[in-house]
Amino acid sequence: MEEDTGAFPRKEDFSRWYNEILWRAEIMDTRYPVKGLYVWYPHGFAVRKRTYRILQSLMDRDHAETMFPLLIPKTEFMKEATHIKGFEDEVYWVTHGGRNELDVPLALRPTSETAIYPMYSLWIRSHADLPLKLYQIVNTFRYETKHTRPLIRLREITSFKEAHTVHATREEAEAQVEAALALYQEFYDNLRVPVIASRRPDWDKFPGADYTIAVDTIMPDGKTLQIGTVHMLGDHFSRTYDITYEDAVGEQQYACQTCYGISERSIAAIISVHGDDAGLVLPPEVAPIQVVIVPIIVGKRRDEVLSTATALEGELRDAGFAVLLDVRDMRPGAKYYHWEMRGVPLRIEIGPRDIDANTVIAVTRDGQKTTLDRRGVVEGVFSVLAGFRTAIWKKARQVMANRITTAATLEETALAVKSGVVVIHWCGSQECAEKIETEVDASILGTDIRSDLITVSDGPCVACGGKGTSTLVARTY
Numbered sequence: 001m002e003e004d005t006g007a008f009p010r011k012e013d014f015s016r017w018y019n020e021i022l023w024r025a026e027i028m029d030t031r032y033p034v035k036g037l038y039v040w041y042p043h044g045f046a047v048r049k050r051t052y053r054i055l056q057s058l059m060d061r062d063h064a065e066t067m068f069p070l071l072i073p074k075t076e077f078m079k080e081a082t083h084i085k086g087f088e089d090e091v092y093w094v095t096h097g098g099r100n101e102l103d104v105p106l107a108l109r110p111t112s113e114t115a116i117y118p119m120y121s122l123w124i125r126s127h128a129d130l131p132l133k134l135y136q137i138v139n140t141f142r143y144e145t146k147h148t149r150p151l152i153r154l155r156e157i158t159s160f161k162e163a164h165t166v167h168a169t170r171e172e173a174e175a176q177v178e179a180a181l182a183l184y185q186e187f188y189d190n191l192r193v194p195v196i197a198s199r200r201p202d203w204d205k206f207p208g209a210d211y212t213i214a215v216d217t218i219m220p221d222g223k224t225l226q227i228g229t230v231h232m233l234g235d236h237f238s239r240t241y242d243i244t245y246e247d248a249v250g251e252q253q254y255a256c257q258t259c260y261g262i263s264e265r266s267i268a269a270i271i272s273v274h275g276d277d278a279g280l281v282l283p284p285e286v287a288p289i290q291v292v293i294v295p296i297i298v299g300k301r302r303d304e305v306l307s308t309a310t311a312l313e314g315e316l317r318d319a320g321f322a323v324l325l326d327v328r329d330m331r332p333g334a335k336y337y338h339w340e341m342r343g344v345p346l347r348i349e350i351g352p353r354d355i356d357a358n359t360v361i362a363v364t365r366d367g368q369k370t371t372l373d374r375r376g377v378v379e380g381v382f383s384v385l386a387g388f389r390t391a392i393w394k395k396a397r398q399v400m401a402n403r404i405t406t407a408a409t410l411e412e413t414a415l416a417v418k419s420g421v422v423v424i425h426w427c428g429s430q431e432c433a434e435k436i437e438t439e440v441d442a443s444i445l446g447t448d449i450r451s452d453l454i455t456v457s458d459g460p461c462v463a464c465g466g467k468g469t470s471t472l473v474a475r476t477y
């Protein structure tokens, strides 16, 4: 690929920076000729693969993986009234098989409740079958009408991880909601992406849920991105799809359910939260190449440098690092630029002077330069990468902390919400919510806030002065 000057500065126009990074770092190709559908470049897919491996390893602790069909008969889809109402404008329908009109139109799943739950009804017989905790990673289709964006608002979500659990009691289902939140928290900790969890207001909950708790991160432009949701479904779906079990005394009971999902928005979060003007910054856990070795070749000692670099590559590979030796015939500076754009966490430079001194130069993606002893290079790389992990975590948390403010009036809120999330007091009434949302030109994100960066309290509602509790307000994606 042609090398050129750096990407657009992130601060100036985040949206433009984001779109440029996607192709410059070879994450997504946005030229596919259907709106809202994009193509993973192999490099982007390699990041996705590592990210989803982490997600799967967390899920696999106590969930089983499965796969349900993409097509859902209209008859099943239309059963749960609230759910249909929430999704009917977003569903793609398959109406024909070849030239024949289908007797029953088939929905392309926008999410899979209505595909999975009729089968759960067949599978669950007694309390011994519970809890049931399954997940799948599939593509789903939503005819989104808001502005579509790669990885963020897709019409084909390619990497929809959805979990669906069934429990004997409401208490167990509620405990599962908390367990799912803890799992998502751990997932995002692994990606070094700080999140805030909060309970969505009733009008914003998942269609068919009792309540929804979402995790959001704050993007560089101060808007929030919802990067995961956990829904308490109660018995809404179990009554509709007849998911019952025989309890210990032989009586039929409706089961209680939860579902929770994460999409490739998680990748959008990694890119946006860590990236900088030079391109991607990848946490080592998800970097397809963790260490790139750039030989500094000057004149006569070419072979010596290359053989030393090759030996180094072998050592690091044997130690388990994803390492690449860049032997292309290019200036070192151009190579640095190339790998910085692609987010490689660590670059090692090795030239004649380093060979003489028995050292190598290690430069992390955030610009920290360390001289490593050639003999202890494996330990050195481990420790430099560990330091890098901590550094990007600290930085991301600090940036998020700086973007959270509190406000006591609507005027203060309107001003503060331009640069991030605002914590206000709200009484919980829809009337006040509408007033707040129009006057500050932002959304009520949620209550029941869970974040170690925010202290919650009670106080007078910013709209009516009545008794209120801490509430997040933000401009959202």
Ligand code: 5CA
Pocket: 110, 111, 112, 113, 142, 144, 151, 152, 153, 154, 155, 157, 161, 162, 163, 206, 226, 227, 228, 229, 231, 259, 260, 261, 262, 263, 264, 265
């Ligand atoms: N069945 C439930 C749980 S799996 C469900 O569909 N929940 S959801 O609608 O909230 O979606 C789960 C997550 O997918 C959201 O939190 C959001 O992060 C992501 N998501 C939703 N719509 C899109 C979209 N159009 N493009 C990309 N990601 C999306």
Ligand code: ZN
Pocket: 426, 427, 428, 429, 432, 461, 462, 463, 464, 465, 466
């Ligand atoms: Zn109020």
